[in-house]
Amino acid sequence: MQDLIELLISATAGGCIYALFALSYLVVLRPTGVINFAVGDWGTVAAFGGFLALSEAALPWPIGMAFVIIAAFGLGWLTERIAVRPLVERGAPVLAPILALLGMLVIFREAVSVAFGPDPRPIPQPFGYGRIEFGLLAASYQSIFIIGITASVFVGAWYFFERTLAGRSFEAVALDRRAAALMGINLRRVTSFAFGAGASIAALAALLLTPNTSAHYLMGIPLAIQGFTALVIGGVGRTEGALVGGIILALAEQLTMRYVPIAPGLVQGVPLLLLIIFLLVRPTGLLAARGASA
Amino acid sequence: MLEVRQVRGGHDRADVLHAVSLDIAPGETLALLGPNGAGKSTLMAALSGTLARRSGTIRLDGEDISSLPSHLIVSRGLALVPEGRHMFSPFTVADNLRLGAIRLPQPTRARLAERHEFVFGLFPRLAERRSQLAGTLSGGEQQMVAIARALMSSPRMLLLDEPFLGLAPRVVEEIHQALDALRSTGLAMLLVEQKLDIALTFARRACVMVKGRIVLEASSAELAARDDLGELYFKLARAATRG
Numbered sequence: 001m002q003d004l005i006e007l008l009i010s011a012t013a014g015g016c017i018y019a020l021f022a023l024s025y026l027v028v029l030r031p032t033g034v035i036n037f038a039v040g041d042w043g044t045v046a047a048f049g050g051f052l053a054l055s056e057a058a059l060p061w062p063i064g065m066a067f068v069i070i071a072a073f074g075l076g077w078l079t080e081r082i083a084v085r086p087l088v089e090r091g092a093p094v095l096a097p098i099l100a101l102l103g104m105l106v107i108f109r110e111a112v113s114v115a116f117g118p119d120p121r122p123i124p125q126p127f128g129y130g131r132i133e134f135g136l137l138a139a140s141y142q143s144i145f146i147i148g149i150t151a152s153v154f155v156g157a158w159y160f161f162e163r164t165l166a167g168r169s170f171e172a173v174a175l176d177r178r179a180a181a182l183m184g185i186n187l188r189r190v191t192s193f194a195f196g197a198g199a200s201i202a203a204l205a206a207l208l209l210t211p212n213t214s215a216h217y218l219m220g221i222p223l224a225i226q227g228f229t230a231l232v233i234g235g236v237g238r239t240e241g242a243l244v245g246g247i248i249l250a251l252a253e254q255l256t257m258r259y260v261p262i263a264p265g266l267v268q269g270v271p272l273l274l275l276i277i278f279l280l281v282r283p284t285g286l287l288a289a290r291g292a293s294a
Numbered sequence: 295m296l297e298v299r300q301v302r303g304g305h306d307r308a309d310v311l312h313a314v315s316l317d318i319a320p321g322e323t324l325a326l327l328g329p330n331g332a333g334k335s336t337l338m339a340a341l342s343g344t345l346a347r348r349s350g351t352i353r354l355d356g357e358d359i360s361s362l363p364s365h366l367i368v369s370r371g372l373a374l375v376p377e378g379r380h381m382f383s384p385f386t387v388a389d390n391l392r393l394g395a396i397r398l399p400q401p402t403r404a405r406l407a408e409r410h411e412f413v414f415g416l417f418p419r420l421a422e423r424r425s426q427l428a429g430t431l432s433g434g435e436q437q438m439v440a441i442a443r444a445l446m447s448s449p450r451m452l453l454l455d456e457p458f459l460g461l462a463p464r465v466v467e468e469i470h471q472a473l474d475a476l477r478s479t480g481l482a483m484l485l486v487e488q489k490l491d492i493a494l495t496f497a498r499r500a501c502v503m504v505k506g507r508i509v510l511e512a513s514s515a516e517l518a519a520r521d522d523l524g525e526l527y528f529k530l531a532r533a534a535t536r537g
Contacts, residue, residue: 091306091346165392172382172393179380181344184368184397184447 011254013143016150019246020205021227040224046203047215076199120214235285303348325497373449383429394446413442434465
């Protein structure tokens with residue numbers, strides 16, 4: 001029993017990472033309509049930023065983390081300036097920036113591989129390798145840390161989108177670009193901010209993940225797929241959808257790995273299988289958007 | 295107040311507007327008439343800064359706004375109520391209005407309250423519906439929200455693109471009265487309308503646009519007195535093709 005609970009907690013922590021990547025997709029997707037598959041490789045770049053800040057420079061965790069997250073905001077902003085804005089302002093179809101961002105993904109990955117080589121780089125655990133045991137409850141410090149941070153990020157994101165004027169104007173841009181412009185919403189600034197925030201969230205996710213897995217230049221693609229699957233499962237209409245989708249995906253993966261007798265490598269197929277099932281059966285995701293008829 | 299000179303432009307390569315010029319004096323209401331596809335809405339897009347490509351000069355109170363992006367045009371005091379209302383349907387009426395005030399100069403609490411009071415005074419129905427989702431309102435109420443939303447930014451010049459389109463006569467009357475009240479506050483307005491009768495009772499002066507050009511400018515009284523009013527667009531369109 002304790003074993004199962006520990007599995008569930010660590011799966012939830014893994015799900016939180018997917019949920020953060022899904023949220024990274026979502027903050028860009030909402031106002032711009034662009035699906036940005038480069039989220040995983042924003043994470044890769046941030047993970048190596050974390051390696052430099054936390055392992056090489058040995059900065060204290062909060063400072064190193066803040067440093068990487070702020071730098072990632074700049075990276076996201078730059079990504080938008082280079083790969084998205086020139087296309088959107090020339091009236092290109094929405095597929096054009098999506099493809100340009102796939103190009104950015106390759107650039108990020110190869111830049112990291114040139115700079116750091118193919119070996120994984122370790123990142124220290126913020127609280128060491130300790131565990132909490134409390135009755136039946138058992139979990140690593142890192143799992144608790146991941147779940148706590150993710151919960152607060154989602155509360156913050158929910159508050160932003162639902163309760164602040166800036167968040168409402170993000171939504172407004174998503175609902176009707178022209179009307180949003182006529183209200184006086186600065187479309188450029190919303191787009192820049194969305195990409196910056198998206199990259200910061202991806203960076204946070206990478207920093208939470210890599211103490212367990214190390215930074216590696218190929219880590220981006222699977223994260224991009226898992227984040228996207230989480231988004232599809234939860235639905236893009238509501239912020240909580242990303243969280244629900246991430247946790248469901250991770251539970252499916254972990255329980256398959258534990259109880260289904262298949263080769264460990266095949267577990268990587270679980271998100272793809274879920275992705276196909278959801279796109280076929282429930283393409284709007286589990287949580288329908290508010291105001292939309294189900 | 296508003297000075298438009300030689301404005302050209304369009305959504306893609308082909309020009310829809312061909313050297314359009316017009317003037318609106320402070321506090322004046324001008325009707326812009328013309329048949330479907332004359333370029334009236336394109337001109338509105340050019341004035342509000344949402345047209346992809348435009349050239350020429352647009353001055354608001356002497357300041358050149360022709361190269362400003364739309365959000366800065368709103369903060370300079372020019373607001374557009376677009377054709378088709380463009381509600382943020384899943385948002386409440388209150389949220390729609392709050393977004394309209396996003397460029398309100400000095401958006402203090404008192405100033406916001408004053409704007410709310412102003413638009414609820416104009417459309418008392420909206421006060422009752424403030425927590426209702428905009429998408430669930432009737433067409434007429436949505437049009438009221440669209441006008442109120444534009445007024446939240448405290449504009450000096452209001453552009454209205456076919457605000458009466460598709461509304462029941464009773465609602466047309468209600469909105470007409472609200473616009474009359476607005477005019478008496480000294481707000482300058484440009485009303486785009488296809489139907490001559492509505493426009494001519496509302497504005498003192500009218501411009502007729504055909505195929506992207508202003509082809510006729512006259513006082514409403516002059517226009518209303520023409521006996522060929524029924525076929526005016528047709529005649530003007532034919533003249534524009536020949537000329």
